[in-house]
Amino acid sequence: MNSENIYDALTDISDKFIIEAQEHKLGKSRKAIIQWCAIAASLMFVIGIGSYIWTNNGSLPVPGGNTGGGGRVDGNTTFMSYAGPVFPLSVLSDSNGISASRNISFDFSGFGESRTNENNLLLNHSDVLITDGYTLNNDTNDDKVLQIIYPFASDFSDLHRLHPVITADGKKLEAELIAGSYTGGFTDIEGLEADRVNLASINSWEDYISLLADGSYLRNALGDWVMFDQTVTVYEFTNVRGDHEKLAAPTLAAEFNLDYERTTVLTFNFNGAEYDYENGYMRRSFFVPKEDSPEYNRSYYMIVVGDDITSLNIQGYENGGCHEGEEVEHTFADVTRYEAVFGDILALMFDDFMEQYNRGRAGEPDYSDSLLSDEMLYRASTELLRTYGVMSDNAAWRYRTGELADIFSETIVMDRVFYLTVEIDIPARESVVINIEMIKPGSFDFYGSGSENVGIYGYDMLTKLGSNLLFTETTAGISGIERINIVKQNFGFDLENGVLNVILDIEEPHYYLEVRGASLDE
DSSP states (O other): OOSOOHHHHHOOOOOOOOEEOOOOOOOOOOOOOOOOOOOOOOHHHHHHHHHHTTTTTOOOOOOOOOOSTTEEETTEEEOSBOOOOBOOOEESSOOTTEEEEEEEEEEOTTTTSOEEOTTOOEEOTTOEEEEEEEEEEEOSSSOEEEEEEEEEEEOGGGHHHHOOEEEETTEEOOOEEEEEEEOOEEEOOTTOSOSSOEEEOOOSHHHHHHHHTTSHHHHHHHSOOOOOOSEEEEEEEEEEEOOTTTOSSOEEEEEEEOOTTTEEEEEESOOEEEEETTTTEEEEEEEOOOTTSTTTTOOEEEEEEESOOEEEEEEEESSTTOOTTOEESSOEEEEEEEEEEHHHHHHHHHHHHHHHHHHHTTTSOOOOOTTOOHHHHHHHHHHHHHHTSTTSSSOOGGGTTOBHHHHHHHHHHOOEEEEEEEEEEEOTTOEEEEEEEEEEOOBBOOTTSOOTTTTEEEEEEESSTTOOOEEEEEEEEEEOGGGEEEEEESSOOBTTTTBOEEEEOTTOOEEEEEEEEGGGGO
């Protein structure tokens, strides 16, 4: 990471008033339900995006179609795992008088093998190298300064590999990175009385049209960061100890009463929860680490938003079941209570999480990138908490416990659209050649799924979604063809007859290419 510690950067929690939490036994019956950055744009700037997003290319209708694995949309396969399309370049500033030609090339050299590129970045067996090239022409008599913006699909964990590199006339440009929100949704599980249990990623290009066409996704990404600024009550557990000689999994639990209508409880480093809404009871618990564990001497937190909890009792148990009759002694912690600004304590939790996360990845390639900042990850985490977590009006079931580690970890792997933005100058009556190079994974169906498309990988592009550029020509090329056989496409490549470069129809919104490794068809 290239940023300072988030907690230190945002605040220094001061004026703690420390009150030792008093223990009280609870006599109520219980019903067990154990389950388990900131870019800111001016208002005028943001509002202006949607007003001209289709000015030159016209409105693109949102078509219907299948969304299940193995289905067909406009002839292409709807894969179980969709890597997303290659999007077109656009301009945030006025594009009047600017025309563009585009050439996209697919390089399948090394396809079917894990390898590294010239920047020592890992390419998996289905990854291809794509160069999305543009010639931007200034057809006016005035010099132009353009704020170009380039969208791409990825997640934070793979950003170091998949973020494009932009060059202008052969010189690398230092672009700014903007992260959009989670692009997918959620699915339910039949028979489970809960909604939005599992993640459901976007699985077709049509879904991206629905997501991006009206410009609201980009406006939100460019918008101000809404902070959590209310005062909350924090219970911090330190000096956690347990008898590991006698117990396989000593567990410490915090039991308390609350008004579920007026109080929200979040935790950090906890892993168990029990709720009794009828009697206003909750229990939160965590395993006690061993002395030789990296977690030893870590802190555990409960954050209370709204009215404070009452009748707090700290109790040790033999294991995570926390069953009556399995209470133990010699499992304890020091508990301090204090008040803090919610956003400040969240930043502290986030820093702790990132230390744990990076420690767990020791020996693996560093996922961080010079474009990525801790502030960006933190912003995305608070956005998830506010949108789908317990701080939303209708939290998704998968986040119902309020465990912040779940929010932080999921933020890293969630699919989203990122944007690279950079300013370029185009003199009057001159042109600039923009090349955008990237690693692009293939879309696929899972092995063992029984799908007839296993072993086939898909790559696709959108010709004008979200772009306000006037394209005069769009072409495509392909290389490394000895590694592949084309199964399906609408580009018009003909490998047998040497047709490796084609002119595309600008009015065709979507082009796709599906291939299989050549060795598999021999």
